Amino acid sequence: MPSWICPSCSNVLSLNNHIWACSNGHSYDVAKEGYVNLLLVQHKNSKQPGDNKQMVNGRRAFLALGFYQPLADAISYIFNQHLATITHESAVSFFDAGCGEGYYMAQVSQYCNQTDLQIEFSGLDISKFAVQKAAKKYSNNHYAVASTFQLPLENNSQDAVLQIFAPSSELEIHRVLKSSGIWITVNPAANHLFEFKQALYDKPTEHKAEQVTPQEFELSQQLNINFVMQLTEPEQRENLLMMTPYYWSATAEKKQMLVDNLQQFTTDFDIRVYVKT
Known part of the structure; x- marks a missing residue:
């Protein structure tokens, strides 16, 4: 089971009859889709924080077509490499911090289904709509x-x-993280979706990736994944746009021009693997 703790008192949560509860009497019901809501009201920054239904549905439709499969494969390979170093444990925990509708964690779990290790996959997202989608489709994984x-x-x-x-x-x-654990981050690299910038700005500039290694971590691996996508359908282009900050910054007119006219898109991902020091 996931290693959930109570958001009210930080005590360990135990599952009994579809209710997660701690020793202090705090309890959280499991939703019909199978996830648990551990976001306290006072920790919300809005009534429905995170991505809305339209954005979640757009991301699922886009990712389901396999456009970002090379990224999913790279992440899966990195975790599989790490599994080869784990020899002293019978169970392994993989956590997706900001899992969205569950695509990437599902890809990793499928990639690793040949291992003899018992792997527990769990994740969270601040968007209730995203977690509902994830838990309903990927019932073998755990979500909050x-x-x-x-x-x-x-x-x-x-x-x-x-x-x-x-x-x-x-x-x-x-x-x-365990002392031997790894933190895999994925962020936009210099030319990620540069076509959007060219369409929106008079003087588009490359994205500058963060170069500072987080405190108490050491960078153990860094790689770049980039490829070009051909999106022939307007719906595909609109779904990709909804996955980016440009969806909120562009005017309705410019967004429609993007959807109508652009068909080729450059991806550029910065992947880093950190270990605890």
Whole structure:
């Protein structure tokens, strides 16, 4: 079972009759889709934080067509490499901090289904709509609605934490990772979706990736994944646009021009693997 802790008192949660409860009497019902909501009202920054239904549905439709498969394969390979170093444990924990509708964690779990190790896959997202989608489709994995800045996980409980285009607390990642665990981050590299910038700005500039290694971590691996996509259908282009900040910054007119006219898109991902020091 996942290593959930109570968001109210940080005590360990135990599952009994579809209710997660701690020794202090705090309890959280399992939703019909199979996830648990561990996001306290006072930790919400809006009534429905995170991606809305339209954005979640757009991302699922886009990713389901395999456009980002090379990225999913790279992440899966990195975790599989790490599994080869784990020889002293019978069970392994993989956590997706900002899991969205569950695509990447599902890809990793499928990639690793040949191993003899028992692997527990769990993740969270602040968007209830995203977690509902994830839990319903990928019922073998475990999901919670929660914030990446307050991970409802036990200390030193995870062998790997994945973080894709999601903000988080470095201290929280450090707290929940085992001493031998890895933190896999994915962020936009210099030319990621540069076509969007060219269409929106008079003087588009390359994205500058963060170069500072988080405190109490050491960079053990860094790689770049880039490829060109041909999106022939307007719906595909609109779904990709909804996955980016440009969806909110562009005017309705410019967004429609993007959807109508652009067909070729450059991806550029910066993948880094950190270990605790």
